[in-house]
Amino acid sequence: xxxxxxxxxxxxxxxxxxxxxxxxxxxxxxxxxxxxxxxxxxxxxxxxxxxxxxxxxxxxxxxxxxxxxxxxxxxxxxxxxxxxxxxxxxxxxxxxxxxxxxxxxxxxxxxxxxxxxxxxxxxxxxxxxxxxxxx
Numbered sequence: 175x176x177x178x179x180x181x182x183x184x185x186x187x188x189x190x191x192x193x194x195x196x197x198x199x200x201x202x203x204x205x206x207x208x209x210x211x212x213x214x215x216x217x218x219x220x221x222x223x224x225x226x227x228x229x230x231x232x233x234x235x236x237x238x239x240x241x242x243x244x245x246x247x248x249x250x251x252x253x254x255x256x257x258x259x260x261x262x263x264x265x266x267x268x269x270x271x272x273x274x275x276x277x278x279x280x281x282x283x284x285x286x287x288x289x290x291x292x293x294x295x296x297x298x299x300x301x302x303x304x305x306x307x308x309x
Contacts, residue, residue: 180214183212186216188209214254215254218247218258224238244271264294265293266294273302288300
């Protein structure tokens with residue numbers, strides 16, 4: 175189903191502020207009906223946002239563990255840019271997942287990683303990025 179949606183560029187209706195950040199990450203446009211093409215970044219955002227059964231409880235059951243999300247990305251890598259996934263992880267404040275994916279993909283640093291981390295008040299990620307990519 176995911177492959178079909180991505181291949182045929184199905185449209186997604188934008189209704190939330192987070193969706194506009196995803197549109198920025200995708201480098202996409204929104205049409206006059208507030209719709210944009212579904213991309214893999216949208217699915218990643220849903221996986222990360224719904225990581226736990228109860229998002230307000232730290233002891234809640236984990237539905238989508240980090241390894242599952244990384245495996246999902248590897249399965250659909252033909253539709254994905256690694257930098258987009260990292261930006262979603264940073265925006266969602268998933269520091270360990272961002273680190274895991276950064277080290278596995280060996281992605282080159284983009285200044286957007288840093289600005290997304292600052293916007294999300296994810297200062298642990300900011301300091302890590304500054305330390306690792308100081309030059």
